[in-house]
Amino acid sequence: MHFVIMGCGRVGSSLALTVEQRGHSVAVVDQNADAFRRLGPTFAGRRVTGVGFDHDTLVEAGIHEAGAFAAVSSGDNSNILAARVAREKFDVENVVARIYDPGRAEVYERLGIPTIATVRWTADQVLRRLVPEGAVSEFRDASGRVVLVETPVHDAWVGRPLSALEAAAGVRVAYVTRLGQGVVPVRGMAYQEDDIVHVVVADERVAAAAAVLAAAPEEGA
The missing domain is CATH 3.30.70.1450 (Regulator of K+ conductance, C-terminal domain)
Structure with missing residues (x-):
């Protein structure tokens, strides 16, 4: 399967490397070309510099062949917009967006975009370790x-x-x-x-x- 990942921060780069290790092809999109350094020299996938919801950028990343799209940049608005473009314009079957605001996450879930509410999840994990x-x-x-x-x-x-x-x-x-x-x-x-x-x-x-x-x-x- 071909994966397109928007955002090459710690989550995006880790996800890209994991997916590639499992035998899938990967393209990572980020506005900052320096962010691709997180992928390391062994990463064989595509590095695409651009905005993750831009049509031409997504095409360059292979969105037409993608079976999965993950929007995991640091911006809620960018993530949800990119996820909707991937789902509604390019018909990508498996789409997920990282959202920091749990209230927004609920709204977007109702729109059919699976989301990960980062703050709430992180708080749960921290509490799990502090109060076993x-x-x-x-x-x-x-x-x-x-x-x-x-x-x-x-x-x-x-x-x-x-x-x-x-x-x-x-x-x-x-x-x-x-x-x-x-x-x-x-x-x-x-x-x-x-x-x-x-x-x-x-x-x-x-x-x-x-x-x-x-x-x-x-x-x-």
Whole structure:
């Protein structure tokens, strides 16, 4: 597959090198030719100096052959504009834009442009390392309203159906890591000792849900 990447900062250059190592062809677009130094001397892809949403620049980067386009420059407006041009004008199937403002990310998701809300994601990762106990965020939707978290479960829940955990905590169990393997829940599946439970929950309910599951179930739960 041919990839076009707009932005040769730390994210763009790392992405380009990773994609190339996996056997794909890559073109990197950046307004600053000096930025291409981040790619190193072994990078075999195209280095295209120009604006990432400019028609001629994208054509030079091989946008007509591209199966994927990533807009990861430092500007929200540039990223979303470039992503929309790639999707709507050149019909690139796989498009993603990095967005710093999570509020904007939600809007653009509704327009059909997948986004990575950088600030929110980074904050989650930092918090995960600073506060290793309790619920740990693993994924957050672009709006920031829904999260996938790994949450501790009290041993007293062992043998209880996962549906009981869901009802008590107001969550949906997305999957369970059991003996090192991810397992998608099926009807009647029970929580077992040493299971790692990953739940989907509204952002504002993470703490409350984690508190319920970290405690022994109430009588009758």
